[in-house]
Every structure is written in structure tokens, then in C-alpha cells.
Amino acid sequence: MIVDKVNFKGSGSGALNIPKMHGEAASHKFNKELQNELVDLMPGSVKFLKKMSSFIGEVPNIIINAVGTAIVAPIFIKYNFLSKTDEDTRTYSALRQPLSAIIAVLVQAGVVIPLDRTIDNAANKGEFSDLKYNKIGYQDEEYLKKILRKANPNLSKEQLAELVESKQLEQMQTLINGLKANNNLSFISNNKTITLSEEMLRKIISQAVNDKLKFVNANIKRYETEKFYRQFSRGAFLRTNKDEVIETLDEIKKNADKAKSAKELQDWFKVKLASLKRQGANEELRKIVQEIKSRSNIDVVKEKIEDVRSKCLDFAQCSSDKEVMNKIYNHIEFKKAALKTEKGLIEEIRTMLFGGEKIESIMKKAEGFVDGDFGYDVVQRYIKNTAGNVKGLKQITAIVVGVGTLIVSCSLLNWSYPKIMDALFPRLSKSKGAKEKDQFIKNSEQQTNAAAKPDKKMTGEVQK
Amino acid sequence: MNVSKIMSTVIDYGIKRPVNALGKTRIMERVCESYQDNNLAFIAGLGIFSIILKDGLGCYLYVKQSLNNKKIPEDKRKFVAALDLANGALMITTQLLTFFTLSNKKVQSKIFNKFFGKLFDRAAKKGYQTLISQKDKFRNITGKEFNATFESFKGKIEGFFGVLTALVASTIFAKRIVVPFIATPLAERTKKMLYKDEKEQGFSPEAKNTYSTQNPFKAAKAN
Numbered sequence A: 001m002i003v004d005k006v007n008f009k010g011s012g013s014g015a016l017n018i019p020k021m022h023g024e025a026a027s028h029k030f031n032k033e034l035q036n037e038l039v040d041l042m043p044g045s046v047k048f049l050k051k052m053s054s055f056i057g058e059v060p061n062i063i064i065n066a067v068g069t070a071i072v073a074p075i076f077i078k079y080n081f082l083s084k085t086d087e088d089t090r091t092y093s094a095l096r097q098p099l100s101a102i103i104a105v106l107v108q109a110g111v112v113i114p115l116d117r118t119i120d121n122a123a124n125k126g127e128f129s130d131l132k133y134n135k136i137g138y139q140d141e142e143y144l145k146k147i148l149r150k151a152n153p154n155l156s157k158e159q160l161a162e163l164v165e166s167k168q169l170e171q172m173q174t175l176i177n178g179l180k181a182n183n184n185l186s187f188i189s190n191n192k193t194i195t196l197s198e199e200m201l202r203k204i205i206s207q208a209v210n211d212k213l214k215f216v217n218a219n220i221k222r223y224e225t226e227k228f229y230r231q232f233s234r235g236a237f238l239r240t241n242k243d244e245v246i247e248t249l250d251e252i253k254k255n256a257d258k259a260k261s262a263k264e265l266q267d268w269f270k271v272k273l274a275s276l277k278r279q280g281a282n283e284e285l286r287k288i289v290q291e292i293k294s295r296s297n298i299d300v301v302k303e304k305i306e307d308v309r310s311k312c313l314d315f316a317q318c319s320s321d322k323e324v325m326n327k328i329y330n331h332i333e334f335k336k337a338a339l340k341t342e343k344g345l346i347e348e349i350r351t352m353l354f355g356g357e358k359i360e361s362i363m364k365k366a367e368g369f370v371d372g373d374f375g376y377d378v379v380q381r382y383i384k385n386t387a388g389n390v391k392g393l394k395q396i397t398a399i400v401v402g403v404g405t406l407i408v409s410c411s412l413l414n415w416s417y418p419k420i421m422d423a424l425f426p427r428l429s430k431s432k433g434a435k436e437k438d439q440f441i442k443n444s445e446q447q448t449n450a451a452a453k454p455d456k457k458m459t460g461e462v463q464k
Numbered sequence B: 001m002n003v004s005k006i007m008s009t010v011i012d013y014g015i016k017r018p019v020n021a022l023g024k025t026r027i028m029e030r031v032c033e034s035y036q037d038n039n040l041a042f043i044a045g046l047g048i049f050s051i052i053l054k055d056g057l058g059c060y061l062y063v064k065q066s067l068n069n070k071k072i073p074e075d076k077r078k079f080v081a082a083l084d085l086a087n088g089a090l091m092i093t094t095q096l097l098t099f100f101t102l103s104n105k106k107v108q109s110k111i112f113n114k115f116f117g118k119l120f121d122r123a124a125k126k127g128y129q130t131l132i133s134q135k136d137k138f139r140n141i142t143g144k145e146f147n148a149t150f151e152s153f154k155g156k157i158e159g160f161f162g163v164l165t166a167l168v169a170s171t172i173f174a175k176r177i178v179v180p181f182i183a184t185p186l187a188e189r190t191k192k193m194l195y196k197d198e199k200e201q202g203f204s205p206e207a208k209n210t211y212s213t214q215n216p217f218k219a220a221k222a223n
Helices: A023-041 A044-053 A058-078 A087-094 A096-125 A141-151 A157-182 A198-240 A242-258 A262-278 A283-293 A298-316 A321-354 A359-366 A374-424 A432-452 A456-463 B003-023 B026-036 B040-067 B074-100 B105-120 B122-132 B143-194 B205-210 B216-222
Strands: A186-189 A192-195
Touching: A023 A044, A023 A157, A023 B122, A023 B143, A044 B105, A044 B143, A058 A087, A058 A096, A058 B143, A087 A096, A087 B074, A087 B143, A096 A141, A096 A374, A096 B003, A141 A157, A157 A186, A157 A374, A198 A242, A198 A283, A198 A298, A198 A321, A198 A359, A198 A374, A242 A262, A242 A283, A242 A298, A262 A283, A262 A298, A283 A298, A283 B122, A298 A321, A321 A359, A359 A374, A374 B003, A374 B026, A374 B040, B026 B040, B040 B074, B074 B143, B105 B122, B105 B143, B122 B143
Parallel strands: none
Antiparallel strands: A186 A192
16 A cells, blocks of 8 residues: 555544554554553653654754854864964954855755655655665655645644554555565555565565574574573572572562552662672672562562562572573573574575575465564565665765765855955954054054144244 | 746756666665665765765865965965864864764663663563553563563664764764864964965065155154
């Protein structure tokens, strides 16, 4: 589903009829909602960063650069106590900066920004002859916002955001369904169905498979290293410090039962942790208390206490560290087994890809993945590739155009700078010699005028 | 022919077709592959190339044009050119410096962890998962699902933090404060070094002779 013109109309009350999401699009929406929940739990500093991320882009960058050039830099040139150059020369040079900033903004606003926007629009409309730059199958949020805002001027900001999100998800679901049904990625451009070549699709599938392999390998490594060592050091500690741990857990439980609110419990935890540190308590014990503390809700704290207690009693039955190690090893091997099965399937699919097997058979084999949906992974990879291709194109174009506009802005600055300085700051504009000459002429004129005034004595003598 | 048609033709022949042609070149194939795989070394290298090309060429053009611009008073012309040269050299140096230090992924990761590490460590992650899974919508969320979303969110915040530090450190602090501050005294030395054989242009003695400082009446009386 391509959005070029939208017939959607909100009702008079502003209610929207957004289709319910299903399948992979629904899980994509779920992930977005989960992210929003995470943001809500974060402190103000992280929320500020998240909010600012939507403001930073080329236009604010240009403005920040221009403000820095026009206002900040001249100050450090004019009032530079390290420089022995006379102040007039420094001031003259410093005033070049604001002019340079104005020209930079004009050139960038006049050339770079429209160029960037043209490339984005062409990509979203599918106007590039090379399909790898066309985003028409899954259009940008900003582009959709623009189109939908034009078609629905009465929608509020939140309603528009919801509509944009649903349109994007619909486009994604269409791509996924098309891939599963027809074993190709296709979309409609100018009323024609455009299908990605098999070569391109194989490449995308291969990349999606490699991504999956990287993820699985990273998880296996995590189990074998980080998780294993962490669980072993915990297990070894619990085996040899059962009494101390149980006593601490009982104390935490007592205070959790007594606490009237989560905040009261958290305050108690802070005091407890400080006291453990003062007493020089084992770091592992402090980590256990910290982990229980991080479960902010009282009921969840009690659940975690019981979880640690059962592990402690379990490991306390081991007669040696070796037994602890074996226990943990078996537990991790059990978790890794699922990952290894997944890895085996990935290797099979890679073999099929290299062997030139049909896309249909590859996609059928990929249905065996337990975690996630391979069709979704392939479409996500396609979207990521297209975004990367357009980014690369914009970067190279910016370099080429940047060099061209540099010649123009440099010539413009060179032409306008002395003229503007002559007009607005004539005193600064004159050379040192010319200024001294002016001063000399002024002095001479003053003396001449003073001499020309009739001398009273002389007048008297003449009169005589 | 109306304006929008003219604009459309200009955009088509001036931007879309050349960009289309550029997009099909072999260089773009290499660039696209690197961006698809998020090849940081290549992307960083392209960034460095862009800095050196634009600032280097800019420095050359500004210095050359300033020196040959007769409209700038002569006593100021050389300082302006020397300042452009010092500015250009320092801009390239500071940008490369911040590129390899503050903009380096490892350095940014360290700075990010210093400020926000406790908010994204394992204990905190478990805490968030527990709180979120208490809501009806997320009651059945698995550890893997939560982990994937959490890591993606952390990556975005870390990414933006990197952009912000680069902006503040490089664009504002380094380029607009440190560079002009150092370039100004450096320009004086550069100017002296480049024009060490030339004498300082002062007041022309001929001008002095034209305007006598003597009181003409007194002079007449003396004569």
C-alpha cells in the first residue's frame, strides 16, 4: 500500500478508524509501545535526550554552526589577550565571521537543504531508476506525516502520529505478506507493480541470515562467558555463605513486610547497603541486596527474596565448587541447546542460498525458526538497506555539492566583505597609514584655523 | 510556461538526473555496501575525507582570495589571510582530533557509561522488566523480547548522546572557541613568517611634507 494521496477522513469528532494491526506489524507496534514504557520509567535526563533526538538534524546543525560562527568566534578574535595585533585589525577580521555565517546559512539553506529534501522525496516516491534507493515500499515517517497532514488538516498532533504509525505498519505488513505469498518483495509505483530482482532478494535474505547468525553466536558466547562466570561466582558464594545469606534475606523480608510503601523500603535498602559497605561485607552479598533493591515493587521484592533463597539452599547442598560448576554448566547447556538448534538451521539455509536453491524452498525452511519471524527479519533488513543506501547517496552528494558551494560562498564573501566594511565601519576599513594621514590633516586644519583667527595685539597694531 | 513547471524541470535536470547518474556509479556500490553493513571504519573514513577536502579547499580558497583582494586595506589584508590560514589548519586538526577521540565509539561508550551506566546496567534492566511486566499489556513478555527492545532503546540513546557530545565538543567548543582563540595570535606569527622580508608599511614621508605644521602667520612674520 503506497501513500501518495490519502482518502482517509476523520469523523467530525476527530475519531479515527485505524485498522487493527496483526501478525508481524502488531509485534513491531508492540516493540514501539514497550520502548515508550521504558522511556516513562527513565529519569528526566534520559527523557531529555530522547526528546532532543527528534530535534537534532541538518537544520538545527546549520543554525548552531551559524550562531557559533557569528557570535562566539568573533569574541575570541577581538578580545584575544594572547594576540599582539592591534585591536582595529582584530576587530576588522572578527567582523568577517558574522558575514561568513550569514553566507553559509544562505548557501546551505538555498542549496544543501533543498538537495537533501529532493533526494528524500524522490526516494519516497520511488523516482530513482535504481531500486535500491527507493523507499516506496516502506515510506519515511516524515514523508508520510507531510502527505497525511495535507490530506487531513483537522487532525491533532497525536491523531496524526497514530495515523502515520498505522500507515507505516500497514506497508510493512503488505511487504511481509507479499514475501510469504509470492516469495518476492514488490510494491506499486506509478500504478505499476515493481518487483525486486531475485539477485537483490537473495542478497537481502543472505544478510538477514547473517544478522541472525551474529545474534545467535553472541548469545551463545554470552552464556559461555559472562553468564557462566557470573552464575558460578554467585553459586560458589551461596554454597559457602548460606547462613549469612539466609540471615540477610530474612532481614529484608521482615522490613518488606513492615514497610508501608515502596519508597520506605527503598530508603531502608539504601541504609542497609551503606552499612554493608562500612562493615566490609562480601561484594557478592552486596550485589544480591542491590538486585533485590532494584525490584522497586514490594511484592516483586518478596518474589526475588524467595528466588534467591531457593538457589541458596540448592547450591548449599553441593559438596564442592566443582559440583557447583557442573550444575551451572548443565543449566547453561540446556539453555544453549535451543540456540544451537537455531544455529544449525541458519547454517542449512546458508548452504541452500549458496547452492542457488529457490527462494520458495529457503523461505519454507526458514519457517522452522522458533524465535521471531524470518519474513519480518527479511523485510526489516530490506528497510535498513534502503535507508543505508539513501544515507550513503546523500553523503556523497553533500561532499560534491559542498565543494561547489564552497567556491561560490568564498567568492561571495570576498566580494561583499570589504564593501560592507567600507559602508558600515569606514573607520575600521581605512588602512593605518590613511588613518594617520587623516589625523594629521585634522591636526593641521585645527592649527590653521587657530592661526587664521585675528590676534588681538596684531589687530590693535594694524588699526594704529 | 508557469513557474512550477520551470521549477520542476530545474529540479529534474539539475538535481534528480545527476543524482540518479551518481547513484549508479561503482563508487556508490561500495558506499552503499558499507552503509548497509554499518561499516564504521569506512563511514568514519568518509567523514574524515569530507572534513579534509572541504576545510582544506576552503582554507586554500579563502587565503588566496584574501591575499588578492585589493579592496581590503593592505595593512589588514595580510592579517586576514594569515588568520584564514591559521583557522583552516586548526579546523582540520581539531576536527580530526575530536573525530578520533570524542567521536570514537569506545570513548563515547565510556563517557556514556559514566553518566548513564547505572540506568542501563543489568540490575536496572531487571528492575524495569519487572515493573513493565506488571502491566496487563506486557504480562506475557519474555526475557528475550524485553532484552532485544531494551538493547535497541539503549543503542538509540547512546547514539544520540554521541551526536550531542560531538556537537558540543567539536562544533561549538573546538571550532568556535578554541580555534579562533588560538588562530588569532598564531595568525600574527604566520604573517611575520610569510612576510619576514617586508618592512612594516607606515606613514609616507611625502604626505608629511605636503602639510606643514608650522603656523603660516608666524612663518610669514619670520620671513
